[in-house]
Amino acid sequence: MSHNQEYSIKNLEQKLEFLYKKYNCRKYVHPDPLEFLYNYNELQDREIAGIIASSLAYGRVAQILKSVSHVLDIMGKSPAEFVRNASVKSLDEQFKGFKHRFATGAHISAMLMGAKKIIQEYGSLYECFLSCMNKNDNTIIPGLVVFSEKLSACGEPGHLVPLPQKGSACKRMNLFLRWMVRKDEVDPGGWEEISCKKLIIPLDVHMYNISLKLGLTKRKQANMKTALEITSGFTKLVPHDPVKYDFALTRFGIRDDISYENLDELL
Template sequence: MKIGTRKLKSKLDQLYSAYNQKQYIDPDPLLFLYNYPDVRDREIAGIIASSLAYGRVAMIMQAVSAVLKKMGPDLRGFVMNADPESIAGMFQNFKYRFATGEHLSALIMGLQAVIADYGSLAACFTVDQAGGTDLSEGLVRIRTRVVRAGGAGHLLADPQKTSACKRSHLFLRWMVRKDQVDPGGWSNVPAAALTCPVDAHMFKIGHMLGFTKRRSADGVCAAQITQGFRRICPEDPVKYDFCLTRFGIRDGLDMSELKRFLKDDDYHV
C-alpha cells in the first residue's frame, strides 16, 4: 500500500470510528430498517425506503414513515395479502415528488410477484449469483419482475442504463453490510462486491479524494469512486460511505470541515 493510501486509510478509519455510530443515523431512511428484526420484513422496508430516497432528507423521512405506517409491522404479510384494488385505495392520496400512489401500489404488487416466484427478495437477487461479484444481475432480476407487474416507474432504477443507481446500491449496502450502522441480513452476498451509492455528497467527496473526474454522478463515476475505496479496503469498499456522507447532511458537520480533515498532498485532496 502506497504511503498516500496508508495516510488516507488512517484518516478514513478515524472518521469511521467517530461517526459510524447509531447516534448519527437520524435523519436517514436507514433508521426505519431497525424496526424489522425479521430479514424478510427488513428487505421490504429497505427497498421501499431506498426507492423513495431522493430529494430533501426531511421529506424522504416523512414519505417513508407514512408508507410503512400504513403497511403495519408485518410487511411480508401485508405484501403477500395485498390486492390491487385495496392497495390503490389505501395509497390513492400518496404523493412524494415524482412518486404517486399508483407508482407505490405497483411497487408493492411487484414485490408480491417477486416473493411469490422466489420466496424472498434475497432469493430473487442471489438465485443465479453462485458467489459471483457482479451484483447488477440481481438488481436487474428484481426490477424486471417488479416492472412486469406494471406501473412502478422510476421507483426502481435500471442498472442496464447509465445511471449510478444510487438508491439501489444504498439498499444493497443496508442489506449486505453488518456493523454498528448497517443492519445486514443478506449474509450470502459479499460486501467486497458492493458499489458505492453516489449521491451529491459522495460525488463531491469522490472528486475531493481524486477518485473521479467525471462531471456527472453516473454509473462510470460510481464505479470509479468504488474502485478508489476498494484500493483502501478491498474486502469492504463501501465501509466509509455512511461516516463520510454525514458531512453535509447532519447539522454541525460541514463539508468544508471534512475537506480540512482529509487534506493531504499525497492523495490529491
C-alpha cells in the same frame, strides 16, 4: 504501484478509518431513512421496509422521512405480511393520493405488486436476488439488472426502480443493498450470502463531491461508470468492503451539525 502511491493510499485509509470510528454509529443515523429498518427484527420485514425507504430516498430529508413513515404506517407491524396479502385494488385504495416529489401512489403500488410476485415465486427478496446473481460476478450489477426487472414486472414503478442497464448510478438501489448486505453498528445486514466486496458505492451529489475531493474520480457525470470508478478507488483501501466508509462520509451534508468544512479539516 510507486512508494508515493502506497503512502497516499495508506494515508487516506488512516483518515477514513478515523472518520469511520467517529461517525459510523447509531447516534449519527438520524435523519436517514435507514433508521426505519431498525424497527423490524424479521429479515423479510426489514427488506420490504428497506426497499420502501431507499426508493423514496431523494429530495429534502425531512420529506423523505415523512413519506417513508407514511407508507410504512399503512403497512403495519409486518410489511412482508402486508405485501403477501396485497392486491392491486387494495394498494390503489390505500396509497391513493400519496405523493413524494415525482412518485405517486400508483408507483408505490406497482413496486409492491412486483415485490409480492417475487415473494410468491422465491419466498423473499433475498432469495430472489441470490438467484439473480452468479458467484463469478465481480459486482452486484448483473444481479441488480434482473432483480430490478422482476421488481418492475407488475406495473410501472417509475424511477422508484432504476434500471442499471440504462446507465443510472442506481444510488438508491445500491443504498438498499448496502443496508441489507453489510452488517456493522449502522448497517443491519441479513443478506449473508452476498459478498460485501461486490457492492457499489451509492452515488449521489454528496458522495460525488466528496469523491472529487478525495481524488477518486475526475469524471463529469455521477452515473454508473463514475460509481464503478469510485468503488474501484475504495477497493484499493478496503478490498473486502469498498462501501465501508459510505455512511461516515455522507454524514457531511446530511446532518446540520457536520459540514463539508469539517470534512476538509479532517482530510
